Amino acid sequence: MVMMMVMMGCNSGGVLESKESVENRFLKSLVGLSNEFLNVFTSFGEMVGSVLGLKADSKKSDVAAYFKTVQGTVEGVKRGLNKIVADMKKESNPNAAATETAVNKLVSETLDKIITGAKTASEAIGGDANDFIGNVAAGGAGAAAGVKGDNIKNLVKGIKDIVDVVLKNEGSAEAGDDKKAENLSARTGSNATDGEAGKLFSVSNAGAADNAKKAAADAAKAVGAVTGADILKAMIKDDGDAVKLSEGVDAPSAKKDAVIAGGIALRAMAKGGKFAGLSDNANADAKKTVEGTAVGAVIKALDTLMIAIRKTMDLGLKSVKETMKTNINATTVASENSGSSSQNQ
Template identity: 30%
Template sequence: MRKRISAIIMTLFMVLASCSNQLEAEKLAAESKNTFFDSLVKIGQGFQDIFGIFGNAIGDALGFNAVKSGDKKSKVGEHFKKIGDGLTTTKDKLKELSNKISEAKNANGSTIEAVKSAINSASDVFEQLITALTKLANTAKEAGDTNIGDNADAVPGAAEKAGVEAIIAGVKDIIDVADKSGVKIEKGNAGGSVNAAATTDASAVLGGANGNAAANAGSKLAAEVAKADPWAMIDKIKNAKATAPAALAGNNNNHEAGALAASNANAAAANNGAKTNADLVAAVALKAMIKGGKFSANAADTDAVKAAAVSAVNKVLGVLDFIIRKAVNLELDKIKEAVKGIKYSESTGEATESDTAQPTTK
């Protein structure tokens, strides 16, 4: 009888011990999951903050209204620098987030690596954009305190070749990086040719020898700028060929943006015809942003020419800003999807439970 009672007691002890061990294991598992969820909350909050950092960092730097009549060319450089600084801040915050993710507790290693890979990829894209923006900012800064629509003395001046080359390279780099990130780059509508038969034509504002631009040429240029497609303009700049300052040869209407931007006081007004509307207005933007670039304007058209130059520059800045913002958002979206895929793991190795992931964030 005693043996039987002892066996029963032993069995009870074993059951109680087993239950105790099971409860302890369940407690530890619950604590592990709580730690995991705490890590996810911190990561999620940190990432959502980053979504607003770029916008907050650049403030009201909206390209389509970045400059106004009376602004100096250096203001264009300030705009590019502000965008670059915003990207730098965003890139730095991503690095901080990557460090937080590395410290995540009870997270599946492969899903953590996927997030870090997405962050590294985005950081590389941002660094390339920052480099291009720095190039653009320095070029505009070198133009100094000259007015964006400078037409003093009605004597036109060519945009310096080195400056044109730098702008072309910077724009091309931004477009190439954004395209690889998934941004759809439009060709736009370049429009028809812009004739140059007299000093009263729009293109006369870009250059003229003894016959500088006459009255009404400024208003005609303003009309050409108003109807220009920003996408077509940026495409023309991307594919332009920088040319040394020179008179344009031949009485024709087939000149591209690079040649038109190089048009100087030796170029007869009748030789300044543009291959397309986009070529003409892109050349206006290049002259307006780059050192040496100057326009010819009749006294009655001074303000109209300045306004046209400012509008052309804002169209270029606006479409570049759109492309950059789109690229940034696409890269951040890729990180967001990777963060949502972080899985729970009971060990530091491969996941033993894979049904727990980052809650969807909006």
């Protein structure tokens, strides 16, 4: 009887853990971690459908809110991942170290860069930017000048931080051609030539009625000819012509569709940014076309950016989850071998 009590005491002290107990413990751990990841995926997926409802009367502050939402959501993902690691450490989970390494890699190489970029872009625009995305000067004497807007360099920097992570090999800043909409002849590339999209960035006016219509049509052609990835790459190109256009600087080489579309997107997003109006009197057709083109360029760029962020996040989270699975299997096998070895002694 004494011997039986000693043996029971040893087992109750947990000296040896059965194979079934080990497998159940790791199974429960994996199920719990899977649920954590499901919550992460769901929260990020909901953002995709809720942020991009931009329209003609949307304001620049809506774009700032878009980047603020990206920042907050990715910060939430980061907190969720760190909580998983902390819980694993607290439970002395043998896979904690491998999981922490995978999480730290995802955070440092991807999440932190997206968070920083989104914060910079959001602050560059500002939550109080109440002018329209498609902001066009009223037109007429003294009221037709385009305005470059504020903090363009910070806006570009923030977007670049994100694009460099999520769109490494997609899009081209030189996409499209240099043909203007009117007759498919080559653009001059300046912001002073009547009938070309560049005229919308003029610090004086977009030209008289007919020429303003041509400039508006040329801008619409440029945005329609390229992808969102092309627009983003043109926006972030170092010392690029898209930035020069948006800042109202004469850029003779700014002829390609992607460059023009990138310049339009930047001016449309920038706080205080305004496209030039007609020199003589307002023209509803030209103004409406420019407004729609500006919103279209922004939607194209931000939609592409959102999809790219989602894909990058999916790959990163799946990589971390795969690390967990691999190490859980390895540890279970090791436990089985340890149990067999103990029984053979």
